[in-house]
Each structure stands twice: as C-alpha cells, then as structure tokens.
Amino acid sequence: MSTAKPEFxxxxxxxxxxxRTSFARQRIMDxxxxxxxxxxxxxxxIQMPFNQAMTQQHxxxxxxxxGTIADxxxxxxxxxxxxxxxxxxxxxxxxxxxAPAEGQEFVATGQVLKSGRTLTVCNGxxxxxxxxxxxxxxxxxxxxxTITGRGIRx
Amino acid sequence: MSTAKPEFxxxxxxxxxxxRTSFARQRIMDxxxxxxxxxxxxxxxIQMPFNQAMTQQHxxxxxxxxGTIADxxxxxxxxxxxxxxxxxxxxxxxxxxxAPAEGQEFVATGQVLKSGRTLTVCNGxxxxxxxxxxxxxxxxxxxxxTITGRGIRx
Amino acid sequence: MSTAKPEFxxxxxxxxxxxRTSFARQRIMDxxxxxxxxxxxxxxxIQMPFNQAMTQQHxxxxxxxxGTIADxxxxxxxxxxxxxxxxxxxxxxxxxxxAPAEGQEFVATGQVLKSGRTLTVCNGxxxxxxxxxxxxxxxxxxxxxTITGRGIRx
Amino acid sequence: MSTAKPEFxxxxxxxxxxxRTSFARQRIMDxxxxxxxxxxxxxxxIQMPFNQAMTQQHxxxxxxxxGTIADxxxxxxxxxxxxxxxxxxxxxxxxxxxAPAEGQEFVATGQVLKSGRTLTVCNGxxxxxxxxxxxxxxxxxxxxxTITGRGIRx
Numbered sequence: 001m002s003t004a005k006p007e008f009x010x011x012x013x014x015x016x017x018x019x020r021t022s023f024a025r026q027r028i029m030d031x032x033x034x035x036x037x038x039x040x041x042x043x044x045x046i047q048m049p050f051n052q053a054m055t056q057q058h059x060x061x062x063x064x065x066x067g068t069i070a071d072x073x074x075x076x077x078x079x080x081x082x083x084x085x086x087x088x089x090x091x092x093x094x095x096x097x098x099a100p101a102e103g104q105e106f107v108a109t110g111q112v113l114k115s116g117r118t119l120t121v122c123n124g125x126x127x128x129x130x131x132x133x134x135x136x137x138x139x140x141x142x143x144x145x146t147i148t149g150r151g152i153r154x
Numbered sequence: 155m156s157t158a159k160p161e162f163x164x165x166x167x168x169x170x171x172x173x174r175t176s177f178a179r180q181r182i183m184d185x186x187x188x189x190x191x192x193x194x195x196x197x198x199x200i201q202m203p204f205n206q207a208m209t210q211q212h213x214x215x216x217x218x219x220x221g222t223i224a225d226x227x228x229x230x231x232x233x234x235x236x237x238x239x240x241x242x243x244x245x246x247x248x249x250x251x252x253a254p255a256e257g258q259e260f261v262a263t264g265q266v267l268k269s270g271r272t273l274t275v276c277n278g279x280x281x282x283x284x285x286x287x288x289x290x291x292x293x294x295x296x297x298x299x300t301i302t303g304r305g306i307r308x
Numbered sequence: 309m310s311t312a313k314p315e316f317x318x319x320x321x322x323x324x325x326x327x328r329t330s331f332a333r334q335r336i337m338d339x340x341x342x343x344x345x346x347x348x349x350x351x352x353x354i355q356m357p358f359n360q361a362m363t364q365q366h367x368x369x370x371x372x373x374x375g376t377i378a379d380x381x382x383x384x385x386x387x388x389x390x391x392x393x394x395x396x397x398x399x400x401x402x403x404x405x406x407a408p409a410e411g412q413e414f415v416a417t418g419q420v421l422k423s424g425r426t427l428t429v430c431n432g433x434x435x436x437x438x439x440x441x442x443x444x445x446x447x448x449x450x451x452x453x454t455i456t457g458r459g460i461r462x
Numbered sequence: 463m464s465t466a467k468p469e470f471x472x473x474x475x476x477x478x479x480x481x482r483t484s485f486a487r488q489r490i491m492d493x494x495x496x497x498x499x500x501x502x503x504x505x506x507x508i509q510m511p512f513n514q515a516m517t518q519q520h521x522x523x524x525x526x527x528x529g530t531i532a533d534x535x536x537x538x539x540x541x542x543x544x545x546x547x548x549x550x551x552x553x554x555x556x557x558x559x560x561a562p563a564e565g566q567e568f569v570a571t572g573q574v575l576k577s578g579r580t581l582t583v584c585n586g587x588x589x590x591x592x593x594x595x596x597x598x599x600x601x602x603x604x605x606x607x608t609i610t611g612r613g614i615r616x
Contacts, residue, residue, distance in 0.1 A: 013403075052423075094402045094449060096421075096422075096429050096449060096451065098421070098422040098429060099422075113403075113406070113444075113447060114406040114407075114444070114447075121404050121447065122408060123447075136422070139421060139422075139429065139431075139449065141402060141404060141447065141449055143404065
C-alpha cells in the first residue's frame with residue numbers, strides 16, 4: 001500500500017538463469033502448461049491457461065491450483081534475491097480467495113516485501129484474464145526460507 | 155489441543171451422499187487419483203498416491219498439491235455439517251509446510267473446529283505414508299462459507 | 309501490487325461519523341493513546357506512540373499490540389464501506405512481523421482489497437516512525453464480516 | 463487432530479527458569495495482570511482476567527489482546543525447547559476469532575507442533591472462562607524463530 005515499492009539488488013548476478021532453470025525442473029509447471037513470464041529482482045510472474053482437469057465441483061480452477069502458481073511465483077521472487085548456491089523452501093502461506101477462478105488465463109505475481117538473511121516475506125496475487133479484462137481473484141502472503149549448506153540446491 | 159474433540163450433529167441426514175457426489179464432480183481429484191476415505195460429521199479424509207507429474211524442483215509433491223487435498227478435506231468436512239441445498243466456498247486458508255512431501259501416499263484430514271451459520275473454521279493436516287510409517291508434513295487452518303440462495307449448488 | 313488501487317464508493321454517506329463514533333467506544337484505543345488519523349472510503353489510519361507498558365522482553369512493542377492497531381485499522385476500513393446499521397466483526401487475520409517494533413510512533417494503515425456483501429478482505433501494514441524516518445515493521449491480511457439484524461450495532 | 467500428541471525433550475534443562483525469567487520481562491504481561499500458569503516442554507499456558515481498559519467497541523476484549531496472550535503462549539512454548547543462550551522471535555501468526563471474547567478469565571495455551579533447528583510451528587488456542595464453563599474463543603497458528611549469536615538474549 002506504500003506508494004514506493006521496494007527496489008532490490010540481486011546478490012547473484014545469474015539470478016535470471018537460476019530461476020529459469022529451477023522453474024524448468026518443477027514438473028507440475030509443465031503439467032499445468034505454466035510459463036515464467038517475468039523474472040525481475042524480487043518479482044516473478046507465472047501464467048497458465050484454464051485447465052478442465054484441474055477444476056473443482058463448480059467447474060472453476062481448484063483453489064489449490066491457484067495456490068500452486070502463487071506459491072511458485074512467491075518462491076521464485078524470493079529465490080531471485082538469494083545468494084548463489086542457496087535453495088528456497090516454502091515455510092507457510094496464506095491464500096485469500098476473492099472471486100471464482102474462471103477465465104481463459106491466470107497470472108500469478110509474486111513480489112518480495114522483505115528480504116532477510118534467513119526468511120523472505122512475499123506478497124502474491126492471482127488475476128484471471130477473460131474477454132472482459134483482468135480480475136483479481138486471489139491474494140497470498142508467503143514466508144520463504146533460504147537454505148544453504150544442507151546439500152539441497154535449486 | 156483440547157482433550158475433548160467437538161461432536162457434531164449433521165443438519166442434513168443425506169450428508170454422506172452429498173459429500174461423495176460433490177467430490178466426484180471435482181475433476182482435479184480424479185486427475186490426482188485422490189479418494190475420499192472417510193466422511194463423518196465434521197470430518198473428512200482424502201488419500202492420494204505420490205505423483206511425479208505434480209512435483210516441484212526437488213522431486214517432492216508441490217506444496218500447492220498438498221494444499222489442494224487439504225483444502226478439499228476441510229471444505230467437505232465443513233460441507234458435511236451444512237443444511238441441505240447449501241453450497242460450500244473456500245474463503246481463505248493458511249498452510250504450514252512442516253516437512254518435504256515425500257512418500258508413497260498422502261492423507262489429508264479436514265476437521266471442523268467451529269461450525270457457524272455463515273462461516274465454518276476447519277483444521278487440516280496432511281501426513282505422508284512411507285515404508286517407515288506416517289509423518290505429519292503440513293498443517294492448515296481454513297475458513298469455509300455456507301452459500302444459500304445464490305443459484306450455486308454442490 | 310496492481311498499479312491501480314481500487315476506488316470505493318461508501319454505501320453509507322455518514323461513514324466518517326460512524327467510524328469515529330465506534331472508534332471512540334474502543335476503550336483500548338484510549339488506553340493506547342491511539343488516534344484515528346485518516347478515515348477515507350475503504351482506508352483508515354491509526355497512530356499511537358511507543359508505550360513502555362505494552363512491551364515484550366526485549367523492550368519492543370509486543371506483536372499483539374501491533375496486531376491490535378492493524379486489526380482496528382482493517383476493521384474500520386471495512387466498516388467505512390458497510391451499509392448504515394451494520395456492525396463489523398473480525399473473522400481472522402494473519403500478521404507477519406518484518407522488523408522489531410521500535411520507534412517513537414507507530415502508524416497502522418488498513419485498506420480494503422475486496423468488499424463483498426458478507427465478507428471484506430483488507431490489507432494492513434504498520435510502520436514505525438523514528439528520527440531516521442519510516443520503516444515498515446508488519447504486514448497483515450484480515451477478513452472482516454458485515455453483521456446485520458443480530459442486534460449488534462457499531 | 464492426531465491421536466498421539468508429540469512428546470518433546472527440552473534441550474536446555476533450565477527451560478522452566480528461562481521461560482519464567484523472560485516472561486517476567488514482558489512489561490505487557492504485568493499490564494494485563496497475566497500469569498504463566500503452565501510451563502512444560504513444548505507447552506505453555508497464560509491466564510489473564512477480563513480487563514475493561516482493553517476492550518473493543520462492543521465491550522469484549524479486543525482481538526489484539528487475545529492475540530497478545532496467544533502469541534506469548536506460543537512463543538514461550540517454542541522457547542521452552544530451544545537450546546540455552548538462544549532467543550525467540552515471532553515470525554508470523556494467524557488468528558481465527560471463533561466467538562466474542564467475553565468472560566471473567568481468559569486462558570491461552572501454546573503448544574509446539576513442529577520444532578526445527580531454525581523455525582518452530584505452534585498451535586495456540588484461547589478459552590474464555592465464565593460461570594457456565596469454558597469456551598474456545600480463538601485459534602492460532604504461529605511460526606517462531608530461534609535466534610542465536612546476534613547479541614539478543616531472552
């Protein structure tokens with residue numbers, strides 16, 4: 001809500017590559033035909049088409065799938081600011097569902113709010129794209145953890 | 155944490171059938187080979203096998219899929235106590251990831267903590283089943299809403 | 309994170325008065341020497357000074373007090389858009405603590421993200437004011453409920 | 463919801479003393495006339511009387527005060543399992559308000575769900591005690607952090 005958005009300096013100059021490489025290893029993103037559309041320092045966007053195989057009982061995308069792309073967007077936004085050699089882990093997230101997930105495409109944006117040594121807090125939002133325009137359908141707050149020296153790499 | 159768990163009286167005697175019918179309409183449950191293993195008043199269990207197509211970058215089930223089965227378990231736990239003709243909607247949920255989602259099977263349990271006229275609060279947990287036993291891997295708190303008279307049915 | 313902030317039309321032309329009257333009835337706001345500094349449609353700001361009597365073990369303001377002013381800011385932001393005669397109730401909130409609550413003054417801003425018939429989702433943030441400037445110390449997401457016809461008034 | 467509750471071994475044999483000493487330094491606990499009623503490994507209970515000076519507009523205890531005692535109960539439950547010399551910090555918490563905070567006394571229980579090297583996840587609940595009995599009025603999930611070697615001590 002602050003007028004000025006935080007500007008972040010990536011600690012790893014190869015942040016673009018490492019985010020794209022790790023994203024490519026998320027088999028679920030391929031399953032969802034999801035694409036990484038923006039990778040900036042502290043900000044990542046993921047887009048996926050509507051998918052009948054992922055719907056709930058009313059024919060909308062299941063809230064868990066909305067959570068999936070929002071969590072990955074937040075995780076990679078956090079990861080973009082982590083030092084080389086670190087891995088990222090989701091600690092917890094909260095998702096508010098604001099409107100039914102109906103539309104042709106869904107865009108999840110993850111943005112770092114606070115980048116700490118161990119923990120990173122991100123805001124996420126998911127918009128549905130229909131013929132009529134864009135609509136905010138979900139809002140997320142996520143806590144991500146930097147993992148180093150435990151034999152896990154992204 | 156209270157020693158005594160709340161006991162709930164279903165307002166709809168046909169609660170078993172309506173939960174099973176609505177679950178069968180969730181296309182994503184079929185996609186995940188997920189099954190409804192318990193339907194009791196205020197308590198629902200969903201089980202799914204490990205699924206390589208739903209993994210994140212380290213080869214574990216994506217947190218969003220853990221969230222998917224926990225959200226459905228909580229939603230149907232809430233729905234089991236709703237009056238006939240009502241529909242259920244996820245308002246928000248928070249998911250804490252406690253351990254990597256590795257295992258052969260995953261069991262999500264949703265249990266009603268407080269059942270109100272409009273809102274129902276549920277606790278969810280997800281356990282991973284491995285050869286070595288069961289392990290708690292995630293914990294959820296979810297708020298569900300009873301929808302009546304808006305032309306939505308479950 | 310969207311570039312355009314939502315603009316809200318208050319349903320009650322007397323929204324300013326009703327927010328100020330209800331705030332004045334919150335005894336805790338007087339106890340905290342907290343003041344209502346902004347009341348706009350869908351946006352409310354509350355300011356309070358540092359208070360030694362409300363500190364935790366390291367001498368910072370207790371997280372629960374940060375939560376108190378953020379919850380009231382979110383609640384009144386939601387209330388500002390509710391119809392005349394309605395009351396507001398906090399359903400749930402999540403608070404992320406981003407930095408220690410040290411400073412001379414603390415400003416909580418609550419802003420409506422989605423205003424529905426029954427539920428309103430708000431974002432909150434708390435900033436600490438020190439001689440050096442303003443610092444974001446906490447972030448909240450809150451769900452508020454419109455109560456009508458139950459004999460409760462604000 | 464699991465039938466078996468986790469049993470925890472405190473890493474610091476002096477856990478009772480350090481929890482009580484740190485609690486005594488929380489000025490707000492004195493302000494609220496709150497007392498530490500249980501300190502067990504991974505479980506802490508805090509009790510406070512109703513306090514008119516801490517009420518919201520309907521005369522109930524403010525949700526932020528419910529959050530204050532639940533946060534401290536969760537924080538000290540986590541702290542009871544931390545190694546000697548460590549400090550505890552609240553990372554985030556989510557509070558669901560289940561019923562109005564009316565009663566003579568309020569009891570907050572914090573219990574560790576998962577104790578990790580860096581992060582500890584706790585469940586909290588708050589009960590109101592009235593002449594008629596005990597009633598669950600709020601539920602919390604909190605993430606706590608172990609701080610070592612940063613010059614902060616509890």
